[in-house]
Amino acid sequence: MRKKKNISVKAHKKGKHIIRAREKAAQNVSPVVEKYWFQRYNLFSKYDEGITMDEEGWYSVTPEQIAIRHALRCVAATAKPNPVVIDCFAGVGGNAIQFARMCCYVVAIDIDPKRLELAINNAKIYGVQHCIDFIVGDFFQLAPSLKGDIVFLAPPWGGPSYKSIENFTLDFLKPRNGYVVDVFVSQT
Numbered sequence: 001m002r003k004k005k006n007i008s009v010k011a012h013k014k015g016k017h018i019i020r021a022r023e024k025a026a027q028n029v030s031p032v033v034e035k036y037w038f039q040r041y042n043l044f045s046k047y048d049e050g051i052t053m054d055e056e057g058w059y060s061v062t063p064e065q066i067a068i069r070h071a072l073r074c075v076a077a078t079a080k081p082n083p084v085v086i087d088c089f090a091g092v093g094g095n096a097i098q099f100a101r102m103c104c105y106v107v108a109i110d111i112d113p114k115r116l117e118l119a120i121n122n123a124k125i126y127g128v129q130h131c132i133d134f135i136v137g138d139f140f141q142l143a144p145s146l147k148g149d150i151v152f153l154a155p156p157w158g159g160p161s162y163k164s165i166e167n168f169t170l171d172f173l174k175p176r177n178g179y180v181v182d183v184f185v186s187q188t
């Protein structure tokens with residue numbers, strides 16, 4: 001009797017494992033980003049409602065609670081009721097969505113059109129797509145023509161390969177070796 005129970009527990013565990021593997025494959029979860037998939041509800045609490053991600057999106061997105069804090073702090077620092085936010089490197093929308101939820105109007109820029117499609121889908125899931133203008137483009141080219149109350153920068157940082165670097169300095173920031181930081185420091 002005990003043997004039978006053990007077998008069914010094993011079969012149940014195996015079944016769960018297979019379902020998980022299928023789920024991960026369907027959601028673009030490569031071994032590189034598996035650890036981020038395990039944190040999916042921290043990244044987007046509405047994950048199960050149809051959030052879409054790609055590999056860079058998985059390791060780049062700002063976790064929801066942190067994005068909420070970013071938005072709260074930025075909004076508190078401006079005196080305007082509905083500030084315009086420029087999200088210069090919008091990715092799959094983690095920050096843009098939380099700014100929009102706090103009554104900001106967001107201009108969300110990303111150089112990768114496919115990633116921006118994912119962001120549009122994710123914004124719809126949070127019901128804020130109408131508060132965000134999605135622009136495909138190189139932020140460095142667009143910067144001179146942009147005007148906003150808040151400029152939010154979350155530039156690409158290189159991904160999980162950071163683990164092999166002993167000291168991670170600003171020079172490792174992409175797309176141009178920390179240049180993005182220089183641009184803003186010199187303009188403020």
Ligand SMILES: C[S@@+](CC[C@H](N)C(=O)[O-])C[C@H]1O[C@@H](n2cnc3c(N)ncnc32)[C@H](O)[C@@H]1O
Binds near residue numbers: 060094111138156175
């Ligand atoms: C760290 S991710 C942003 C994550 C985002 N804050 C979120 O929560 O989803 C950086 C993004 O910058 C984009 N990117 C890289 N170079 C860019 C450029 N020159 N102009 C605009 N976007 C760029 C990448 O495609 C990537 O999606």
